Structure formats: C-alpha cells, structure tokens
Amino acid sequence: MSEPQTFRIVLVVWLALAAAAFLLLLFVPAPYGRYTRKSFGPTVDRRLGWILMELPSPVIFALCFALGPRHGILPLVWLLLWLGHYGHRAVVFPFQMRGGAQQMNLAAALLGLFFNFANAYLNGRYLFALGPERGATWLLEPRFVAGVTLFAAGFIINRRADLALQRLRGPGESGYKIPRGGLFEIVSCPNYLGEIIEWCGWALCTWSLPGLGFALWTAANLVPRAISHHRWYRTTFTEYPRRRRALVPFLL
Ligand code: NDP
Numbered sequence: 001m002s003e004p005q006t007f008r009i010v011l012v013v014w015l016a017l018a019a020a021a022f023l024l025l026l027f028v029p030a031p032y033g034r035y036t037r038k039s040f041g042p043t044v045d046r047r048l049g050w051i052l053m054e055l056p057s058p059v060i061f062a063l064c065f066a067l068g069p070r071h072g073i074l075p076l077v078w079l080l081l082w083l084g085h086y087g088h089r090a091v092v093f094p095f096q097m098r099g100g101a102q103q104m105n106l107a108a109a110l111l112g113l114f115f116n117f118a119n120a121y122l123n124g125r126y127l128f129a130l131g132p133e134r135g136a137t138w139l140l141e142p143r144f145v146a147g148v149t150l151f152a153a154g155f156i157i158n159r160r161a162d163l164a165l166q167r168l169r170g171p172g173e174s175g176y177k178i179p180r181g182g183l184f185e186i187v188s189c190p191n192y193l194g195e196i197i198e199w200c201g202w203a204l205c206t207w208s209l210p211g212l213g214f215a216l217w218t219a220a221n222l223v224p225r226a227i228s229h230h231r232w233y234r235t236t237f238t239e240y241p242r243r244r245r246a247l248v249p250f251l252l
Contacts, residue, residue: 007122007130014118015213022220029228030221031105034176043103047094050104053112054090057120058083064124073136078127078206081151082120085198088159096166099174115217122210131208147205154198157183161191178237185241186249188230192222193247223247 031040032049044052065071065079138144161183168177183190199218203211230246246252 003125004130007125010118011122011209011213014122015209015216018213018216018220021217022224025221025224026227029225030108030111032108033101033104034232035228036101036104036108040105040107042106044106044109046097046102046104049106049109049112050094050097051090053109053116054086054093056113057116058086058090060117060120061086061124064121064128068128070128070133074134074138075128077139077148081148081202081205082123085155093162096163098166099169099172100176115221119210119214119217123206123208123214126208126210127206131210143207144205147201147203147207150201150204151198152201154194154196154201157194158191158198159194161189161194165191176236178233178240183249185244187226187245187247188233189222189226189247192226196222196247223252227252 029035031037032046036043061082062079065075164182164184165179168179169175179188183193187193196215196219199211199215203215205211226247230244233240
C-alpha cells in the first residue's frame with residue numbers, strides 16, 4: 001500500500017479514536033496530576049513523564065519538515081508555530097511544575113506519547129508532503145490570518161493560566177488552592193480553554209483534516225478533564241465560587 005493510502009486510513013482511524021477517547025475520559029480521568037493512582041499501575045517521575053510524552057512531537061514534526069519536499073516560507077511558518085508551542089511544553093513547562101504528586105502513571109505518559117506521535121506525523125506529513133501544496137499567498141488568506149490570530153490568543157491564554165496555577169504553590173508547598181483572578185473568575189480551567197482555542201486556530205490556518213483532528217483530539221482530552229476538575233473543586237472546597245463554569249464562560 002502506498003503512503004498516501006496508508007495515511008488516509010490512519011487519519012480516519014485517528015478521528016474515530018478521538019470520539020472513543022472522549023467517551024472514555026468522561027468516566028476515567030487520565031491518571032496524572034491530581035488523578036495519579038497506584039491502582040493504575042507503575043508510575044514514573046512526572047517531569048520525565050512530561051518530557052517523554054511531549055518531546056517526540058517537535059522532533060517528529062521537524063523531521064517531517066526536514067524530509068520535505070516543501071521548504072518555502074509557509075511551511076517554515078507552520079514549523080515555527082509548532083515548535084513555539086511544543087518547544088515550550090516539552091522543555092520549559094515540566095520545569096515550572098511545583099509541589100503536588102511527584103509521580104505520574106506510566107500509562108498516562110505512554111498514551112500522551114502515542115497521541116503526540118500520531119498528531120505530529122499526521123500534521124507534518126500532510127503539510128510538508130502529502131496534502132495540497134499552498135504557496136506563500138496562503139499567508140494573506142483570511143483563514144490563515146484568522147487561524148494564526150486564534151492560535152496566538154489561545155497560546156497566551158493557556159500560558160498565563162498555567163503559570164498562574166503553578167504559582168499557587170509557594171516553595172515546598174503541595175496541595176491545591178482555589179485559583180483566582182482573570183479568566184479563573186468565570187471558568188475553572190482557562191488553560192484548557194486556551195489550548196482548545198489554539199488548536200482550533202491551527203485547524204483554521206492549515207485548513208486541513210489532520211489539523212481538525214488535532215483540535216478534536218484536544219477537545220476530547222480536555223473537555224472531560226475540565227468537567228472532572230470542576231467537579232473536584234466543587235466537592236473539595238465548600239467555598240468554591242458558584243458562578244464559575246468548567247470550561248466555557250456562562251455555558252459549560
Ligand atoms: P492542570 O491544570 O491539571 O495542572 C497544571 C499545573 O498546575 C500542574 O503543575 C498542577 O499541579 C498545577 N495546579 C493545577 N491546579 C492547581 C491548584 N488548584 N492549586 C495548585 N496547583 C495547581 O493541567 P494539566 O497538567 O492537565 O495540563 C498541563 C498543560 O498541558 C495544559 O496547558 C494543558 O492545556 C496541556 N494539555 C494538552 C492536552 C492536549 O490534548 N493538547 C492534553 C493534556 C494537557 P499537579 O500536577 O500537582 O496537579
């Protein structure tokens with residue numbers, strides 16, 4: 001079977017798996033962070049776990065770029081967006097974590113690795129080789145401009161919220177506190193909201209099925225997790241603000 005044929009099959013399976021993951025995660029939160037459990041099998045140092053599951057993504061995406069054959073300005077912009085996000089997530093974010101569980105379940109790290117591997121391959125091969133070739137004029141196309149704007153807005157929302165959460169713990173502190181200020185006043189998980197906006201922006205600016213797949217997978221991972229976090233906050237803190245929603249202001 002040729003690579004384009006295999007690619008199409010993998011992509012369809014990948015989209016179907018997103019729906020299955022969404023349903024599963026509604027009932028069983030991925031076992032890392034506050035949901036790490038001995039009963040979910042072996043654990044691994046959480047920093048190592050994060051690096052292990054995130055680092056393959058920029059490496060594989062950059063490898064797809066290197067294999068080409070497309071190396072113009074547009075592929076370069078896509079590469080920079082991807083590396084901007086994943087360079088941070090793989091090598092900066094793990095070292096900003098403070099306190100809390102020092103371990104994560106190995107199962108979560110392996111599933112994350114699989115998720116990142118598949119997304120990086122599908123997006124990278126599509127954009128740099130197998131999908132329709134788009135010239136530099138795509139940089140002026142409204143879908144591209146709107147998508148990159150969304151991507152940047154989502155990135156800023158995500159980063160600001162993750163940093164605010166990580167700063168809730170002082171040196172040597174563990175445990176959880178009620179996050180306050182900014183978007184936290186209206187939703188429990190603005191970091192997840194930002195991440196979903198970011199990858200919707202990616203889907204728009206690449207105008208591609210693999211990009212859409214990434215956005216759907218991100219929502220499949222993070223909508224159930226936001227609901228779990230929100231429920232957890234409400235049962236853990238009696239004084240948790242009642243007006244706050246889980247993920248989408250005033251709605252969900
Ligand atoms: P969380 O919001 O669960 O945690 C982020 C960090 O903040 C962790 O270090 C956590 O500690 C700490 N933290 C969270 N809440 C509190 C609190 N109330 N008090 C004190 N500390 C707190 O995010 P995730 O770990 O699930 O995700 C991290 C990043 O990865 C996010 O930006 C997310 O969007 C992204 N991500 C993306 C996915 C995708 O599909 N694209 C999938 C999963 C994550 P602790 O670890 O101890 O809980």
